[in-house]
Each structure stands twice: as C-alpha cells, then as structure tokens.
Amino acid sequence: MSAAAVSCNTSFDGLSGRSDRASSPANDVLQQPVRGDRIVIVGGGMAAARLVEGLVARGLGPQTTVLAEEQHAPYNRILLSAVLEGTHRPEALTLREKQWYAARGVDLRLGCLVADIHRDTRTVELADRTTVPYDRLVLATGAIPSLPPIRGTVRADGSLDPRVQAFRSLDDCVRLLALVDRQTLHDRPRRAVIVGGGLLGLQVARALAVRGIETEIVEGRDHLLSSQVDASAGKVLKRSMARLGTQVYLGARATRLTEEGLRLDNGYTLETDLVVLTAGGRPRANLARRAGLTVNRGVIVDDRLRSIDDPHVHAIGDCAEHDGNVTGFVSPAWEQAGVLADVLAGNEATYEGHRVVARLRATDLDVCVLGDPRNEVGEVVEIANPVTGTHRRLVVREGRIVAGALVGDLSRVGVITQAFDRQTVLGDHEAGRLLLPEPMPAGAARPRLPDDAEVCSCAGVDAGRIRACRSLEDVRETTRATTGCGGCAPAVRQLLATREPELSMEGTPL
Amino acid sequence: MTLSRRGTRLEVGARSQRNKHSPANEGALCRKGWAAAGLRGSRERLTSPMVRDRATGEWSAVEWDQALDMVAARLAELRATHGADANAVFGGGGLTNEKAYQLGKLARVALGTSQIDYNGRWCMSSAASAGNQAFGVDRGLPFPLADIEQTDVCVLVGSNLAETMPPAARHLDRLRENGGKVVVIDPRLTPTGERADLFLQPVPGTDLPLALGILHLLDAAGAVDEHYVAERTTGFDDVRRSVAAWWPEMVERVSGVEAGRLRELAGLLASAEKVMILTARGAEQHAQGTATVLAWINVALALGMPGRPYAGYGCLTGQGNGQGGREHGQKADQLPGYRSIDDPEARAHVAAVWGIDPDAIPGKGRSASELLDALGTPEGPKSLLVFGSNVVVSAPNAGHVASRLAGLDLLVVADMVMSETAALADVVLPVTQWAEETGTMTNLEGRVILRTQAVDPPAGVRSDLEVIAGLAARLGGPRWPTDPEEIFEELRAASRGGRADYSGISYDRIRAEDGVFWPCPDGSGGAPRLFADSFFHPDGLARFIDVDHRGAAEEPNDDYPLHLTTGRILAQYQSGAQTRRIKDLPDDGAFVEMHPLLADRVGAHDGDPVVVRTPRGEMKAPARVVTTIRPDTIFVPFHWVGANKLTNDALDPSSRMPEFKVCAAAVSA
Structure with missing residues (x-):
C-alpha cells in the first residue's frame, strides 16, 4: 500500500451501521484455528510482512508460506517517494531479508504469480499450474493503481510509451530513478507532469522538483488532496506548490499523449518528457471475486478479518473491506496484521476499525490529515492564513478531536495526534488554543527580574541578593551562586551589569 | 566533597579546595552537598536502638546488645521454623562498597538466605x-x-x-x-x-x-x-x-x-x-x-x-554509590566482583574467600519489587532487614508495599532518622552518617574513590558495618571485621578475576591517585576508558540486539486520560529522608506540574491543590502550572510520600525495573 489515498473513508462512529456477521458462535468454535494449520499468504507487501512477523513471534513461522509477486523481499513501499527524492537509500527499504524468513522456517516465494484460488479443495493455483494447499488463506494482495484513460500512452506494439511511468512498486521507482539520475543533461527529463493531485502525486512532484525537474500537476477534481481536505485547504496547498515552482491544473483531465506533450481536456497541452501516473488505486480483489467471495470495493471481512463467505479465507490491508471501509494506509493494515496473527494463533482478537493519520512526506510541504475531516460531523475550529500558506482545521465532537487537517504548519502535531489517537476529552477552549502559536517558552523574554525571583536554583539565591553584591567574586563568596551547575552565570553577570548604583552600600557608586 | 571543622561547625566544601584534581565535578557542589552537614546534630537524629510494641505501637529505647540479641534470636527462630529464605535483606545504592559487600555476605553466609536485593534495582538496572x-x-x-x-x-x-x-x-x-x-x-x-x-x-x-x-x-x-x-x-x-x-x-x-x-x-x-x-x-x-x-x-x-x-x-548514575553498590553482592543474582551467582566458577571463588562450601551459597533470589511483593505471604519471607533505603517512599505502588511490610513477623530498619519505613519497623537501629565513617564508593565513571571519616558519630550510634558484624556474630560463626579497610582487602580478593575486578586497588592507591578505575586486576593501572580495542564478550565484539516498541504497560484511557511521570527536583534527594530534614534546603512539599492547557481543562490554578489518581492510589498536592511540560503529561516529584502510591509496579522482563516513569492518571481540581 502506499500513502496514496485509495478513496479512504474512515468512520469510527460505533453507531454507524455494521453489517451482520456471517458466523454464529457455534460456527466459531468449529472454525478455531489449530496449531499445524498451513497458512498461505497471497501477497508480499507491508501487510503481509507485518503478519509474518506476528506469526513468527507466535511460533507459527514454519507453517507459513508467502506467495509474493514482486522479486524483492518485502520492503517499505511508503518510502518510495523519499527514495525518489534522494533522501532515502533504496537498500534501506527492505523490511526483512530473505534469509530472515528462511531462518524462521517461513517459505517465502518471490516472483510468484497466483492464478486462482480453489476453495473447494483449499488450494492456490500458481501461474505455472502448480498448487499450494492451505488450511488458512490470507489475501494481502494490496491495491492496483488506477491508470487514467489517456490515449497515446500505449504504443502500436502494445508497450507503454517510454515517457509514461507508474509509481507504485520498487521497480517503478528504480526505473524512474534511472531516468532522473542520468548524468548527461541531454537525455535527462527536463519537465514532468504528474497525473493525480493526491498525497502520492504531491510527494512525487516534490521529489522531482527537488531533483531540479520542472514539474506540473494535473488533477481532475477541483482541488488538491480532495480525498482528504476541503477546498480552502486545497487552495492553500496549490499556492504553496506554486511558490515551490510547481504549477497545478485543477478540474482538468489528461486526454492524450502526443509528440507535443500531454493534452488536457481544457485545451492546454503541457510540453513534457515524463508523465507519472499517481491517480490513486483500488483494492486488488479479482482473485477473490473469481473465487466467489463477496467483494464490494474490497474483500468483505468480519471483525476477525475473515471473509464472510469462507472461514478459511482472510483478507487484510488495501484489498480488504471492513465495516464498509477500505483504507489504503499502512497503519490500519498493520493493525489488521496484528489482529490476524492473534486470530490465526487461536487467540481472542477482533479488529474494530482504526483511526487513520495521513502524513505527507516531502521537503518543504507539511500536511497531516487526521481521520476524515471532509465528512466527519462535529464542531469545527479552523485557523487559516493564506499569506503564510497555513490552513489548520480540527473537527471536535463532545470534546474529542474526531478529524483534522493541518496544512503548512505542523507545530503541535505531536500533541494533536496524541489527543486524536487517544480520543482525549479536551476543555472548551483547548482545541482552539492547540491551533494558536505555542506560548513563549519560559525565560524567552524576561522582563526586569523582581528582587525575589530565584536566579541560582543550585544555591537558592534571588535577584535581590545578587544585586546587593559588588562583583562576581562577591557573589561567589557570599551567596554561592554560580558555583553549582554554573547555569546562572550569564544572568548573574547581567544583573551585576545593570545594578543600580543606589543599591550599593553607603551610596557609593562603584 | 571535603569536610573541615570551623570551630564547632562542620563545613562541607568542594574537593578542589583540598585537591585541584577532581575531574568529575571539578570541585563544584550543589546545594545538597553544601547542606549535607545540616543533618548533623539534628534533633531528629536517632541515637539509641528503638523497639516498638506491636500491641500499643509505643516505642522504647533499648541497649544495643538487647536490640541485636533480640533481632538475631528472631531471625534464627524464623529460619528454624520456615527455612533460611524466611529472612530477607534489602540494601541501598547509597551504601559504601564495604557495606554492600558485607550485606551480601550477611545474607548468604550468616543467614543463608537467597532473599537479598536493593533499591538500585529501581535505579540503573x-x-x-x-x-x-x-x-x-x-x-x-x-x-x-x-x-x-x-x-x-x-x-x-x-x-x-x-x-x-x-x-x-x-x-x-x-x-x-x-x-x-x-x-x-x-x-x-x-x-x-x-x-x-x-x-x-x-x-x-x-x-x-x-x-x-x-x-x-x-x-x-x-x-x-x-x-x-x-x-x-x-x-x-x-x-x-x-x-x-x-x-x-x-x-x-x-x-x-x-x-x-x-x-x-x-x-x-x-x-x-x-x-x-x-x-x-x-x-x-x-x-x-x-x-x-x-x-x-x-x-x-x-x-x-x-x-x-x-x-x-x-x-x-542516580545514587552516590549506584555503580559500586551493584557490583559486590547485594543484588539477588550476583556475587562480589560483578559475578553471576549461577556461575559455578564464581561460586567456588567467592566461597573460598568466605571459607565456606560453594554449595552453601544460596541461589538467585527475588528482585527488589518481587521481594517486597512476596513479604509476609505464605511462600515469601517473614522478616526483612533494611539498610540504606526508605522503601515506603521509594518503591513503586508504595501503598501496596506498606501493606506487605505490615504482614511481616519482623521488620528491622537501620537508619539515622525515623524515616517513613523505620516508623513501621519493630526494631530501628541508629547508624552513622557519611561524614562519620570511612568507606569507598565507585562513582558514575567506574572510579573507586575513598571517603574518610571527618567527625565522630554521636554517642549511641553505630556504623552499618558494626551492626552487620554484631548480627553475624550472634548468628554463629567467626568474628567479622568492622574496619572498612580490612573489609576492602577481603572485597579485593573476592572480586579478583570478576568483571568488576578491584584486586589491584587499595586505600593507599586511591589516596595517591585520587581514585582508581576498574577493572583493575592486581598490578594493572586501572582503565579510565573502555572498548578501545575490544568489548567484554568472549569474541570481543559488541552485540546489536533487535528490539521493538510495545508501549507503556498502562496506556491512558477515558478514566485515566493522562501520562504521569515522576522525577527529582534540585533541592531533594531520593526519598528525602535526609534532605527533607535539612532546614537549609527548601522543602515546599510535592507538587503537580501541568501545562496551562490541561490546567484550564480541569479548572486547576497555580498553587491550588489538585488530586491525582491512578488505578493504584491518589495524592493531593498544589498544582504548578508551567508551559514546559507536554499538555498530555503531568509530573510529580517522588521525594515525598505520595508519588509512589501512584506509580506502576509493572516490571521490565530482564532488569526487573519497575515502570516509575509512566502510568495512566487523572487529575482534578
């Protein structure tokens, strides 16, 4: 999964209609997993990797098989844009080495394409027609990028135009890196158009811009980050992008790639050497659908992350739909992986939804989205300053932050996120004050110290006693100030320097 | 620190006045140091052993012999009835190396118990x-x-x-x-x-x-x-x-x-x-x-x-002798020289120094919190000897600890004042303060330093070493030394070949070199800096260890929505048994530090009392409203009774350290 929003809708209202569960308690008892069950995971992404870690920790490694499509050992997909930007070494993406899996008895098969699932015989059929039997099947197939219908991107021979790049896998990233890393100025792309103005689109645009490529963004909706933030925040973002040198075209669709460039439906043609497609994705559920499992947007699962049709089949991550939600984010996927590891180990565990915090990772662009600020109902506190490019909004219900969007200013993000995640009940003024600047740190602009203000805490000496001293030596001798930790020495010097003459003994100014 | 007399007054001065070469603190002292002599002559100083009548709660002063006879007889009786582990010993990271060593020996040799640990478990373990x-x-x-x-x-x-x-x-x-x-x-x-x-x-x-x-x-x-x-x-x-x-x-x-x-x-x-x-x-x-x-x-x-x-x-390090205190045998799993009590070779070496059969050394005992938790239970110890610790204030979940102490058949506390723990004891033994005795400490750098006696103790007061020897003698066996240097010589031999090897260190050498770093095997120069060429594992390599975050044992919830953390403040030290009794040190009592956002949320005002609750207990103290703390966190200093009624006694699986620094809490005005 990537940071790209796969149309995320996160409702945590316990009252929202939950679908009836397919399993009865009696059924549950029959379907309790048993030690020795063969666990087969389809997919080798971040959800699968986290699940395997959980299974290994519970001693289930030797009975686990992972069928991963990519050739790389599971890696941290959400950092691909950081790799593109050049702030992250590609080698540092790997979550666990192949040897790690082998050493723990996990059968990790890379480059392994699954053709079909046969639920009647509980086997998975691979592309090479071999089969893998399972007792417990886990679908962690992730999402597929939705490629917008742009004519001219596929050439006559069926291959993709070399100027067009998707951005989802490590291979995509490596290809793109090879393009932008070219040393000779001649064939290095000068201009790039990013199709899609979501989180991933913004990250890729920033990454390419940081590398000195002129970038433009084409977004079909009327503002940037439309799945996460409202129009006014989107407007601030657009201005920020413009300030960073990236032009944004809104409400525009790319229709055709020609020799001249990328043609938009508003009449513009953007001259470009590179088109990167980041227009979101959708759950990859074709296998499940073919196997006759109920699929809405994703594979529908219950609180134990089981398919509602087949207790031997589970789904987690981007391909799963729980309580009407598909997520597209890593943190709920990992939470699901943790719950499922317990379920597969025979422990009591249920998944009850997850609060999503979406965070943009790009240089000079600060965005944090809590929950679903566009749709969540509640009282809204908002502070915006288009001049400085900030827009901050919190949605509060019964004192709790239920959603929010912070654009351009992330001060206090660490406090706000904590309050959101823990659903802390705040005071009446608190949500608003959290959006105001931090109060001045203690001692930042100290006015004239009153005589009873403590200057040296080591020795417990107040300003008055320092003022009564003639010199630093005098201070040391008579008060012991400055002889402990020494932290008060600057303040003491300051006090001695501004000492008023009439304070000295017998009125003899020094 | 150094001591001098000025007329009848005792003055504490920076060491630099005596010796320019004192690199750790450059001769500087803090308020606690200057004021440390303030406890001398305090009216609160105990000068006679005290025995409490359990029925009436009344204290009476008794002679030393009477007190020690009584304690030794009860210990022997408990051992005879319930086995050697019926008696337990609790030490402290403020005790000198010599005391830590003798205390470990008292437990293992004179009492034959495995049940010994110390408050350092709660410090650097x-x-x-x-x-x-x-x-x-x-x-x-x-x-x-x-x-x-x-x-x-x-x-x-x-x-x-x-x-x-x-x-x-x-x-x-x-x-x-x-x-x-x-x-x-x-x-x-x-x-x-x-x-x-x-x-x-x-x-x-x-x-x-x-x-x-x-x-x-x-x-x-x-x-x-x-x-x-x-x-x-x-x-x-x-x-x-x-x-x-x-x-x-x-x-x-x-x-x-x-x-x-x-x-x-x-x-x-x-x-x-x-x-x-x-x-x-x-x-x-x-x-x-x-x-x-x-x-x-x-x-x-x-x-x-x-x-x-x-x-x-x-x-x-957190305590004066935090380092040395954990090297010489007051830890449940260790023998002198930082040796493992499970290691047969280590047991044989130490047994030879002690002149006993290796099999006579008991095995590993309970860690500090587990030891206190077991007191007075059917499987747990029936008596506890406390030296250099004030567990009622310093232990996590202290309310529970006080109730465990109440379940003992015998509680003996050696202290210089009637600390909160001493007040619960059956017998209190008045002991010397640091200025009145000689001993070595190992500072945070691993440098062994010598603190020499500056003044005579008040009449009626004995050193911990004399108390230990007095009990050991009454429990049978040969005479034990009470002279610190003599004990240090034995400690040197016991530590020889161990990880914390002191065998090359002597009082004379410490005096001459202003401290000696361990490991210092016989004839070596001491080691100010370690690891230049090799680490201490047999293969010489350091270990990376894969760890992951699990979070606090107790996370905030709707009933307890805040994080509580605890710590020290400048003018006080540990449980405050000494520093709270020194009038030169300001003692304004405990307080509850909180951010203005939180104060506003709960309606608290600076200086007005607030109540802090956790699932284990509650306390009342004035609010101190500051912008320097996270709004989701409150802080309470632990020098006074209260803070540790709140703290969580969840333990680290390998060090057995309790979770003093975070638990869930609620605050109300």
Missing part, C-alpha cells in the same frame, strides 16, 4: 542489563565524565543532570563553548533542556521508538559506519531491517515528536565525528527500559562510537 547484553560489561560510563567536553554532539536521553547532579552541567556548558552541540530528550523542558541546542519532547515511554526512528534515518542516509559494524559488532542485519518500519512520521505518531525534529537530530548525528549518547532514569525506568537502552546503544554502535575517544554510550 535497565542500563546495567543493556550494557551487559551489548558490551559484555556494565560500567555506567566507560569514559571519564569530563570527556563530555570533548565530544561533538552529546545526546541526553531522559536526564535532568542540571538538577540531579548540577556540577556535571558545567561539562555541557564547556562542550558548547567548544562548539559542540547538546541534545536533550525529555517530556519536560527542564533546566537541562534549556541548555540544549536541540530539544525533543516525547510522550513518556517513547524514547525507544525515537531511537528506532533515528537509526532508520541514519541507515536511510547512508550514515552507518559500515566498517566499524563489520569489524567490531554482530547482529546488525536484523536490527537494520527492523528499523525500516520506523520512518519519521510513524515515530511522530507514536512519540508525539514532530518528524522534522527527528530529522534534525539524525542530521546532527550523521554529520558529527564524535557522538556521545547518555541515558538516565527517564529512559530506563520503564517496563521496556532495557530495550530502550539497547535501542540507543544500537544507534551509538551504528555510528561506530563506542570505543572511539570522547564518544560512545554511557549511563548517568
């Missing part, structure tokens, strides 16, 4: 455990404290040394004058944090994910010292992969530290040639304390720092 796992040795600082001044970046994780050991803060100032940077990580902006070039303010209990995030960024940036990792360490591959899951925004969500701050710190570390990472109780006193320290050691190792001059990892 997580760092000790981590040091042993990573480096194969536990010496708080593997370099002199003054090395701080020569490093490039000094990272303090959970340390407020400007208040807990003020003179040491001078090294930070000197470092900054030299162009170095200071980084402080603390949920509160303390006087130490105010000295920092970079300050990170995490949620209590999240120093571990911060370290994972830092290592993630260092690896991502290619800042790992691959040559060092390959040559001098093992285990990096798994650690390197495990931190791939801890990118800055993930860390931000868990720790409440903005990702940009984390990047700043990683950038600072990546560009520095010499980095020193120091942890203290803030990082260590957690149910994941050992893992937290290991995670920071991993950062230091990945940067190639341990063993490099003016760089590496170290732990800042």
Whole structure:
C-alpha cells in the first residue's frame, strides 16, 4: 500500500451501521484455528510482512508460506517517494531479508504469480499450474493503481510509451530513478507532469522538483488532496506548490499523449518528457471475486478479518473491506496484521476499525490529515492564513478531536495526534488554543527580574541578593551562586551589569 | 566533597579546595552537598536502638546488645521454623562498597538466605542489563565524565543532570563553548533542556521508538559506519531491517515528536565525528527500559562510537554509590566482583574467600519489587532487614508495599532518622552518617574513590558495618571485621578475576591517585576508558540486539486520560529522608506540574491543590502550572510520600525495573 489515498473513508462512529456477521458462535468454535494449520499468504507487501512477523513471534513461522509477486523481499513501499527524492537509500527499504524468513522456517516465494484460488479443495493455483494447499488463506494482495484513460500512452506494439511511468512498486521507482539520475543533461527529463493531485502525486512532484525537474500537476477534481481536505485547504496547498515552482491544473483531465506533450481536456497541452501516473488505486480483489467471495470495493471481512463467505479465507490491508471501509494506509493494515496473527494463533482478537493519520512526506510541504475531516460531523475550529500558506482545521465532537487537517504548519502535531489517537476529552477552549502559536517558552523574554525571583536554583539565591553584591567574586563568596551547575552565570553577570548604583552600600557608586 | 571543622561547625566544601584534581565535578557542589552537614546534630537524629510494641505501637529505647540479641534470636527462630529464605535483606545504592559487600555476605553466609536485593534495582538496572547484553560489561560510563567536553554532539536521553547532579552541567556548558552541540530528550523542558541546542519532547515511554526512528534515518542516509559494524559488532542485519518500519512520521505518531525534529537530530548525528549518547532514569525506568537502552546503544554502535575517544554510550548514575553498590553482592543474582551467582566458577571463588562450601551459597533470589511483593505471604519471607533505603517512599505502588511490610513477623530498619519505613519497623537501629565513617564508593565513571571519616558519630550510634558484624556474630560463626579497610582487602580478593575486578586497588592507591578505575586486576593501572580495542564478550565484539516498541504497560484511557511521570527536583534527594530534614534546603512539599492547557481543562490554578489518581492510589498536592511540560503529561516529584502510591509496579522482563516513569492518571481540581 502506499500513502496514496485509495478513496479512504474512515468512520469510527460505533453507531454507524455494521453489517451482520456471517458466523454464529457455534460456527466459531468449529472454525478455531489449530496449531499445524498451513497458512498461505497471497501477497508480499507491508501487510503481509507485518503478519509474518506476528506469526513468527507466535511460533507459527514454519507453517507459513508467502506467495509474493514482486522479486524483492518485502520492503517499505511508503518510502518510495523519499527514495525518489534522494533522501532515502533504496537498500534501506527492505523490511526483512530473505534469509530472515528462511531462518524462521517461513517459505517465502518471490516472483510468484497466483492464478486462482480453489476453495473447494483449499488450494492456490500458481501461474505455472502448480498448487499450494492451505488450511488458512490470507489475501494481502494490496491495491492496483488506477491508470487514467489517456490515449497515446500505449504504443502500436502494445508497450507503454517510454515517457509514461507508474509509481507504485520498487521497480517503478528504480526505473524512474534511472531516468532522473542520468548524468548527461541531454537525455535527462527536463519537465514532468504528474497525473493525480493526491498525497502520492504531491510527494512525487516534490521529489522531482527537488531533483531540479520542472514539474506540473494535473488533477481532475477541483482541488488538491480532495480525498482528504476541503477546498480552502486545497487552495492553500496549490499556492504553496506554486511558490515551490510547481504549477497545478485543477478540474482538468489528461486526454492524450502526443509528440507535443500531454493534452488536457481544457485545451492546454503541457510540453513534457515524463508523465507519472499517481491517480490513486483500488483494492486488488479479482482473485477473490473469481473465487466467489463477496467483494464490494474490497474483500468483505468480519471483525476477525475473515471473509464472510469462507472461514478459511482472510483478507487484510488495501484489498480488504471492513465495516464498509477500505483504507489504503499502512497503519490500519498493520493493525489488521496484528489482529490476524492473534486470530490465526487461536487467540481472542477482533479488529474494530482504526483511526487513520495521513502524513505527507516531502521537503518543504507539511500536511497531516487526521481521520476524515471532509465528512466527519462535529464542531469545527479552523485557523487559516493564506499569506503564510497555513490552513489548520480540527473537527471536535463532545470534546474529542474526531478529524483534522493541518496544512503548512505542523507545530503541535505531536500533541494533536496524541489527543486524536487517544480520543482525549479536551476543555472548551483547548482545541482552539492547540491551533494558536505555542506560548513563549519560559525565560524567552524576561522582563526586569523582581528582587525575589530565584536566579541560582543550585544555591537558592534571588535577584535581590545578587544585586546587593559588588562583583562576581562577591557573589561567589557570599551567596554561592554560580558555583553549582554554573547555569546562572550569564544572568548573574547581567544583573551585576545593570545594578543600580543606589543599591550599593553607603551610596557609593562603584 | 571535603569536610573541615570551623570551630564547632562542620563545613562541607568542594574537593578542589583540598585537591585541584577532581575531574568529575571539578570541585563544584550543589546545594545538597553544601547542606549535607545540616543533618548533623539534628534533633531528629536517632541515637539509641528503638523497639516498638506491636500491641500499643509505643516505642522504647533499648541497649544495643538487647536490640541485636533480640533481632538475631528472631531471625534464627524464623529460619528454624520456615527455612533460611524466611529472612530477607534489602540494601541501598547509597551504601559504601564495604557495606554492600558485607550485606551480601550477611545474607548468604550468616543467614543463608537467597532473599537479598536493593533499591538500585529501581535505579540503573535497565542500563546495567543493556550494557551487559551489548558490551559484555556494565560500567555506567566507560569514559571519564569530563570527556563530555570533548565530544561533538552529546545526546541526553531522559536526564535532568542540571538538577540531579548540577556540577556535571558545567561539562555541557564547556562542550558548547567548544562548539559542540547538546541534545536533550525529555517530556519536560527542564533546566537541562534549556541548555540544549536541540530539544525533543516525547510522550513518556517513547524514547525507544525515537531511537528506532533515528537509526532508520541514519541507515536511510547512508550514515552507518559500515566498517566499524563489520569489524567490531554482530547482529546488525536484523536490527537494520527492523528499523525500516520506523520512518519519521510513524515515530511522530507514536512519540508525539514532530518528524522534522527527528530529522534534525539524525542530521546532527550523521554529520558529527564524535557522538556521545547518555541515558538516565527517564529512559530506563520503564517496563521496556532495557530495550530502550539497547535501542540507543544500537544507534551509538551504528555510528561506530563506542570505543572511539570522547564518544560512545554511557549511563548517568542516580545514587552516590549506584555503580559500586551493584557490583559486590547485594543484588539477588550476583556475587562480589560483578559475578553471576549461577556461575559455578564464581561460586567456588567467592566461597573460598568466605571459607565456606560453594554449595552453601544460596541461589538467585527475588528482585527488589518481587521481594517486597512476596513479604509476609505464605511462600515469601517473614522478616526483612533494611539498610540504606526508605522503601515506603521509594518503591513503586508504595501503598501496596506498606501493606506487605505490615504482614511481616519482623521488620528491622537501620537508619539515622525515623524515616517513613523505620516508623513501621519493630526494631530501628541508629547508624552513622557519611561524614562519620570511612568507606569507598565507585562513582558514575567506574572510579573507586575513598571517603574518610571527618567527625565522630554521636554517642549511641553505630556504623552499618558494626551492626552487620554484631548480627553475624550472634548468628554463629567467626568474628567479622568492622574496619572498612580490612573489609576492602577481603572485597579485593573476592572480586579478583570478576568483571568488576578491584584486586589491584587499595586505600593507599586511591589516596595517591585520587581514585582508581576498574577493572583493575592486581598490578594493572586501572582503565579510565573502555572498548578501545575490544568489548567484554568472549569474541570481543559488541552485540546489536533487535528490539521493538510495545508501549507503556498502562496506556491512558477515558478514566485515566493522562501520562504521569515522576522525577527529582534540585533541592531533594531520593526519598528525602535526609534532605527533607535539612532546614537549609527548601522543602515546599510535592507538587503537580501541568501545562496551562490541561490546567484550564480541569479548572486547576497555580498553587491550588489538585488530586491525582491512578488505578493504584491518589495524592493531593498544589498544582504548578508551567508551559514546559507536554499538555498530555503531568509530573510529580517522588521525594515525598505520595508519588509512589501512584506509580506502576509493572516490571521490565530482564532488569526487573519497575515502570516509575509512566502510568495512566487523572487529575482534578
């Protein structure tokens, strides 16, 4: 999964209609997993990797098989844009080495394409027609990028135009890196158009811009980050992008790639050497659908992350739909992986939804989205300053932050996120004050110290006693100030320097 | 520190007045030091053994012989009825090396009990455990404290040394004058944090994910010292992969530290040639304390720092003899010389020094919190001898501890004042104060120093060593020495060949060299700096250990929505049994530090009382409203009765350290 929003809708209202569960308690008892069950995971992404870690920790490694499509050992997909930007070494993406899996008895098969699932015989059929039997099947197939219908991107021979790049896998990233890393100025792309103005689109645009490529963004909706933030925040973002040198075209669709460039439906043609497609994705559920499992947007699962049709089949991550939600984010996927590891180990565990915090990772662009600020109902506190490019909004219900969007200013993000995640009940003024600047740190602009203000805490000496001293030596001798930790020495010097003459003994100014 | 008489007054002065060469504190002292003589002559000083009548609660003064006879008879009787483990001993990290050694011997030889541990378990045990796992040795600082001044970046994780050991803060100032940077990580902006070039303010209990995030960024940036990792360490591959899951925004969500701050710190570390990472109780006193320290050691190792001059990892000690106190046998699992009590060779060596059969040495006992929890239970000890500790104030979940003490058949406390714990005892034995006795301590640098007697004790007071010898004699067996130097000579022999080898150290040598660093085998010069060529594991390599974040044992919820953290303040020390009785030290009592946002939420006003509740207890104290603390966190100092009624006694699996530094709490005006 990537940071790209796969149309995320996160409702945590316990009252929202939950679908009836397919399993009865009696059924549950029959379907309790048993030690020795063969666990087969389809997919080798971040959800699968986290699940395997959980299974290994519970001693289930030797009975686990992972069928991963990519050739790389599971890696941290959400950092691909950081790799593109050049702030992250590609080698540092790997979550666990192949040897790690082998050493723990996990059968990790890379480059392994699954053709079909046969639920009647509980086997998975691979592309090479071999089969893998399972007792417990886990679908962690992730999402597929939705490629917008742009004519001219596929050439006559069926291959993709070399100027067009998707951005989802490590291979995509490596290809793109090879393009932008070219040393000779001649064939290095000068201009790039990013199709899609979501989180991933913004990250890729920033990454390419940081590398000195002129970038433009084409977004079909009327503002940037439309799945996460409202129009006014989107407007601030657009201005920020413009300030960073990236032009944004809104409400525009790319229709055709020609020799001249990328043609938009508003009449513009953007001259470009590179088109990167980041227009979101959708759950990859074709296998499940073919196997006759109920699929809405994703594979529908219950609180134990089981398919509602087949207790031997589970789904987690981007391909799963729980309580009407598909997520597209890593943190709920990992939470699901943790719950499922317990379920597969025979422990009591249920998944009850997850609060999503979406965070943009790009240089000079600060965005944090809590929950679903566009749709969540509640009282809204908002502070915006288009001049400085900030827009901050919190949605509060019964004192709790239920959603929010912070654009351009992330001060206090660490406090706000904590309050959101823990659903802390705040005071009446608190949500608003959290959006105001931090109060001045203690001692930042100290006015004239009153005589009873403590200057040296080591020795417990107040300003008055320092003022009564003639010199630093005098201070040391008579008060012991400055002889402990020494932290008060600057303040003491300051006090001695501004000492008023009439304070000295017998009125003899020094 | 040094002592002098001026007329009839006793004066405490900085050591530099006597000896210009005192690098750890440069002769500077803090308020606690200057005022330390203030307890002398205090009317609260005990000068006679006291026995409490359980029926009436009345105290009566008795003669020493009578008190010791009575205690020894009861101990023997309990042993005869319930077995040797019916008697337990509880020591302290403030006791001299000689006392720690004799106390361990008292338990193992005279009482034959396995049940001995000490309050140091609540102090540095997580760092000790981590040091042993990573480096194969536990010496708080593997370099002199003054090395701080020569490093490039000094990272303090959970340390407020400007208040807990003020003179040491001078090294930070000197470092900054030299162009170095200071980084402080603390949920509160303390006087130490105010000295920092970079300050990170995490949620209590999240120093571990911060370290994972830092290592993630260092690896991502290619800042790992691959040559060092390959040559001098093992285990990096798994650690390197495990931190791939801890990118800055993930860390931000868990720790409440903005990702940009984390990047700043990683950038600072990546560009520095010499980095020193120091942890203290803030990082260590957690149910994941050992893992937290290991995670920071991993950062230091990945940067190639341990063993490099003016760089590496170290732990800042909390108690006067925190280091020495854990090396000579008052720990449940250790014999003198930092030897494992499970090691047959170690048992044979120590048994030979003690002149007993190795099989007569009991096995591993319960750790401090588990020991207190077991008191008075059917399987647990029936008596407890307490030396140098005030457990009713200092133990976590202290209300529970007090109820366990009440379940004992016999509680004996050796102290100089009627501390809160002594007040619950059956017998209280009045003992000497530091100025009235001689002994060695091992400071935070692993430097063994000698403190010589300056004044005569008040009449009626005996030293702990005399108390121990008096009990040992009454329990049968040969005469035990009471002269510190004589005991040190025996300690030297017992430590010979151990990890903390003192065999080359003598009182004369300490005097001549102003302290000697261990390990110091016979004839060697002592070791100010460790790890230059090799670590202490048999293969000479340091260990990377893969750790992951599990979170605090008790997370906030709707009923207890805040994090509570505890700590020290400048004018007080530990349970305050001494410092609260010194009138030169301001004693305004406990307080509850909170952010204005929180104060406003609960309707609290600065100076007005508030009530803090946790699932274990509650306390009332005035609010102190400050902008220097996280709004989701409150702080209570632990020197007074109260704070530790609130704290959680969840334990670290390897160090058995309780989670003093974070639990869930509620506050109301």
